[in-house]
Amino acid sequence: MAIAKAERLMNLALCLLGTRRPLSKRELRESVEAYLEAGSDDSFNRMFERDKDDLRELGLVIETVESLDGEIGYLARRDSNRLPPITLDAEEAAALGLAAKVWQQARLAGAASGALQKLRAAGLPEDVDPYEPHSALEPRIPVHEAAFEPLMLACRDRRPVGFEYRKANAAQPEPRHVEPWALECWRGHWYLAGFDRDRGAERVFRLSRITGRVRSRGGRFTAPVPDVVTVRETVASWAGETADRSARIRLRTGAGYPLRAKATAVRELGDGWDELEIPYGHGLDAWLVEFGPDVVVLEPAELRADVVDRLRAVAKG
Numbered sequence: 001m002a003i004a005k006a007e008r009l010m011n012l013a014l015c016l017l018g019t020r021r022p023l024s025k026r027e028l029r030e031s032v033e034a035y036l037e038a039g040s041d042d043s044f045n046r047m048f049e050r051d052k053d054d055l056r057e058l059g060l061v062i063e064t065v066e067s068l069d070g071e072i073g074y075l076a077r078r079d080s081n082r083l084p085p086i087t088l089d090a091e092e093a094a095a096l097g098l099a100a101k102v103w104q105q106a107r108l109a110g111a112a113s114g115a116l117q118k119l120r121a122a123g124l125p126e127d128v129d130p131y132e133p134h135s136a137l138e139p140r141i142p143v144h145e146a147a148f149e150p151l152m153l154a155c156r157d158r159r160p161v162g163f164e165y166r167k168a169n170a171a172q173p174e175p176r177h178v179e180p181w182a183l184e185c186w187r188g189h190w191y192l193a194g195f196d197r198d199r200g201a202e203r204v205f206r207l208s209r210i211t212g213r214v215r216s217r218g219g220r221f222t223a224p225v226p227d228v229v230t231v232r233e234t235v236a237s238w239a240g241e242t243a244d245r246s247a248r249i250r251l252r253t254g255a256g257y258p259l260r261a262k263a264t265a266v267r268e269l270g271d272g273w274d275e276l277e278i279p280y281g282h283g284l285d286a287w288l289v290e291f292g293p294d295v296v297v298l299e300p301a302e303l304r305a306d307v308v309d310r311l312r313a314v315a316k317g
Contacts, residue, residue, distance in 0.1 A: 022073025
């Protein structure tokens with residue numbers, strides 16, 4: 001039914017755009033096949049009025065013209081419905097070219113290639129190719145996760161999904177039922193923000209921890225979608241970016257350079273170890289686990305316990 005309506009709207013729009021004079025309802029009914037199948041004049045009138053309103057809502061400018069004999073006609077003048085030329089400055093063209101790189105490894109790579117051709121016509125320089133390296137420092141937006149495309153489509157269509165998700169401190173994945181809001185890349189990793197139906201609250205999921213297939217669910221969203229989804233801010237707070245405390249750790253000499261970059265104080269202990277004081281916030285335990293035997297947490301005690309719990313979960317497999 002949705003396809004039939006879309007085809008009917010398209011045919012009506014073509015009739016209104018293709019005519020040089022206003023067309024009456026009678027003429028439109030004879031020109032659009034779907035209208036010929038209307039059972040009665042009342043059915044046709046209701047269908048036509050709905051379709052006309054839908055086209056106007058989509059942005060088509062439809063004029064209503066009354067002839068000398070009082071007959072009402074309709075047309076959509078091409079000059080009133082022509083989009084203005086697209087003009088992009090160098091920064092805008094570069095930003096859109098970079099955005100196209102997201103699809104470099106996805107099924108929409110063909111569509112992205114076509115979009116780049118249109119960008120070139122709109123101002124993207126011919127010597128700039130977002131798919132080829134042109135400088136020593138080039139931004140990359142990796143899209144390796146199989147969950148990216150189905151989640152992107154679910155966000156667009158406002159469609160609930162289900163998937164298996166393994167938390168950083170869990171040995172096995174568990175099912176999650178989510179109303180997806182937005183996807184965002186932060187520090188080389190993709191994250192999904194949405195409403196977790198099982199927890200009854202907003203949650204952020206790292207795509208690399210989604211296992212198996214993303215499954216679509218029927219029904220509508222049960223929670224309102226916020227106007228602004230702060231994916232980066234949420235992930236940053238979980239990663240200790242908004243830390244208001246300090247932790248002391250032992251770090252093997254020559255290892256853990258990202259930790260050293262964050263350290264507020266470093267002291268050599270000898271025997272191949274250093275002592276560091278680093279900002280402590282939510283998610284620091286998950287980050288420290290990534291350095292394995294090169295890190296030993298000294299204090300606080302709760303951070304040490306969290307790291308030990310995560311290492312035990314990893315050891316259990």
